[in-house]
Amino acid sequence: MFEPENDIERMLMLASAEPAERPGFARALMDAEVFLVLVPKGGPIVPGPDGNVTIPEGTKLTLPSAVRGEEKLIPFFTAPSRARAWFRGDHIVAPDRTRDLFGRYPDAPFVLNPDSDYGKHFTPQEVKFMLAGHFEDGPQTITTKAPEQVLLGHPKEIPDALIAALGRELDAVSSVRGAWLMLASRAGESEQSWMLGVDHDGAWEDVRAAIGRALVGDVLKGRMLDAMPLDSSSLSSTLRTGIPITASERGFLKKLFR
Structure with a gap:
């Protein structure tokens, strides 16, 4: 059972049932707080007595991949609980903003809330459209500045x-x-x-x-x-x-x- 924990999750549920709500959800998602799973490489995460964690020197935090068929996607989540439910190993959950996340990886495919009852895949082309401010379901006119293969x-x-x-x-x-x-x-x-x-x-x-x-x-x-x-x-x-x-x-x- 998926119980919404915040406004963006309520919008996600509505958009999944009502196509007319999808552009509004996409627009809101771009500036919403989302969450990433970060996995340590080079050393374990050490929890402190105050609930905070210590990252040992030399440890790198990396994004794990979600897999769809043979394709690897970058996962992100609408709430920390969705991230923790998806990744069971040693990790931390870090806040981010969708616009910033898409901007760092504009050529990558993404998946929102993998393995959850409510989520969405985003192709690289969808990511580029959203970064350019195109959220409508109808066709968009895009002019490329350089020849494409x-x-x-x-x-x-x-x-x-x-x-x-x-x-x-x-x-x-x-x-x-x-x-x-x-x-x-x-x-x-x-x-x-x-x-x-x-x-x-x-x-x-x-x-x-x-x-x-x-x-x-x-x-x-x-x-x-x-x-x-x-x-x-x-x-x-x-x-x-x-x-x-x-x-x-x-x-x-x-x-x-x-």
Whole structure:
């Protein structure tokens, strides 16, 4: 039984049941006090009679990893009791602030309250979004300052629900001539994301809004989705070989049936 011990835990429970509450929880979490498990290396922690601990000279404190499959994540906790319940070995629990923690490890995946009834995984991309002040569930526009290395591939399992949702919304946008979906692996990130390429001749804001409507619910299954307008680049050429999302290339059909 998970009994909330503070406001951020009450917000976490509410956000887990109400999607509309999730942006507010993410915003509050960034400036909330959270807690880390620190494990000694080089010497034991010595408890004093006053309840404080002494760290012997030469002892280093390190963050343990939580494991999900083959991936290692940085654990953090909403209360000291959650940290103590997760790590049974010799350790101390130290307070921190989520914004500072994410800022120190912006390229790392995190997990809040591992092995607890209420928690959340954060991909490196989610961490970057939150550090940049993006908390909404809808799509965000991010401009990169330097070229990124992106490897595209076809998924082993077809995301039928995601394809159906994107197809339904993009088919309703008259400026969309075609759209294709592939898996993307970015340099320095352990988790794959979806990459959607859209061929259109109208306002990108209309496409962006349609994608936002399609992503309501859990169709992404924890993955991130990036979308880009297609042009003459090699990346766009590769994306056109992906899973077709829209029913057809409208321009081609219009020429056939006029």
